[in-house]
Amino acid sequence: MYPLPIIMIKTLSAHKQITFIEHIVDRAYVKAKLKLMLTKSVLQKQNFKEVIPLKLYPVNIDWIPGLPQRPYRAGVGLYEGVVMHQTAVPGDTAASERAYEAQHFNEAFVHEFIDPTQILQVANPAYLAYGAGKFANQRFVHLELCSAKTKEQFELSFDMWCERAAVHLAARKLGVSNAQPNGTGTLWGHFQVTQYLGGTNHTDPVDYLLQWGKTWDSVLERVLKHYESIMIGGVYTMKAEDANKLIAILSAIWSLLPNTESKDEIHRLANELRIASGQPTQ
Template identity: 45%
Template sequence: MSYSITKNFIPGLPTFPYRHGVGAYEGVVSHCTDSSNRSGGDTPSKERAYEARTFNQAFVHFFVGVENGDAVILQVASTDYGAYGAGPVANKRFVHVELCMYDDEALFSKAYDAYVYVLAKLLHDRKLDVTKAAADGSGTLWSHKDVNKFLGGTTHEDPIAYLAEHNISWNQHVKNVASQYSSLTSNKLKIVSAASAAILMDGPDRQHANNIGTVPLGTIVENLGKVQGKNNKDGYYKISYKGKTGYITARFGKPL
């Protein structure tokens, strides 16, 4: 699934190039907002308003969350320049993306799917593969904890604990971003691994969605993107097949 990105840049932000030049970011850092208002009050717009007052201390490029029931990706700073997101070394290398925080699983899932999308898109736009951070400073997908451990200049360790609250490990998060990245490289999907056909569902939840058809093994369909959904750790592909739009479990789809 793809998402629109709303741009509302904070005026007056400092501008400094990445270490390899303007626009030459080397990866992305996954953050969460550390909000105490998790009942639905943490939104990209509220985070932007706060950052507009405090950007001399810290600021990032994106906030991702839920507003008025919809997932929102709000860009508040240009990715041509660095941000004050995770210490001086990381700031001259990476784009910073903050995930708003929710206790409610439905709100989290909406926000998280959009979060995974924008992380993958940022890497795809620069033709950077999805690779984990490493001690030698390599890697394109970093947590704030990775920056703390490998690059220094920060004491934060988000979003590890927050993702774990929603049963997503860091390794799984990297896999989710990599799967979304694959979806961005092709809009075609082949049905694989099914005994004879994949079940097409009306929602990304194999325990509660309705079956609306089947897609035979080997069929090539239009890939509309990957979402995490519910009750399947590998997620789901949203597809279009014979005039119907629906979801299949991810293990039955192979991006081409």
């Protein structure tokens, strides 16, 4: 399944859009598609000059059962930024990291693991995780990059990792700003949490990045690039009012579904609508 596409509109002189939602329910399994339909005739009438679909990497949601659900210090869903981690486990995958975390989440857990094959969300980002000590945990979403075996794998997973940071920051319209000694900033490396906030002693992801010719500045630049693609330069995002109407429809379908897999898919689609309309995920 692919997430709701975001439409980048270069020139726009009218505000009406045509949206179309299609639900296909096949017994216990749900296949859902969300489409923005803009025909040539509508484009001509509305004076659109160019429409460029902006596709995001798909996200697989497989939350670990039994995780604590504690709100951030500002409230449920009100994270203040993102902490970037790296596993430092050669040969690991998002799936293997989830399996380990499922057995040890009382010690530590993050929200997402990213490897070259998938983005795996293992914890609800509306609630805090145990990723970088008590000071950072109450404020930030945690994204963990798995270890690549080749340059090609690294470049792909690095881009996915940075895009996910941008998506979370864009969902709350937080901007992209480097961590500062006074505790401000929206994009943090685990090493900066150690330096500026305390409660942890990790130094990732700097050493891993250097292995592949990247630096922390490379992360900042790539996250900002993705953030601007989502938020700046004529990116069309759905109105919150329209998104919430569609979410209400999805919620009604969710209540009728018999299994967790189908309900998770509906929940994922609802979160894609929230992201497209600039609302925090749940």
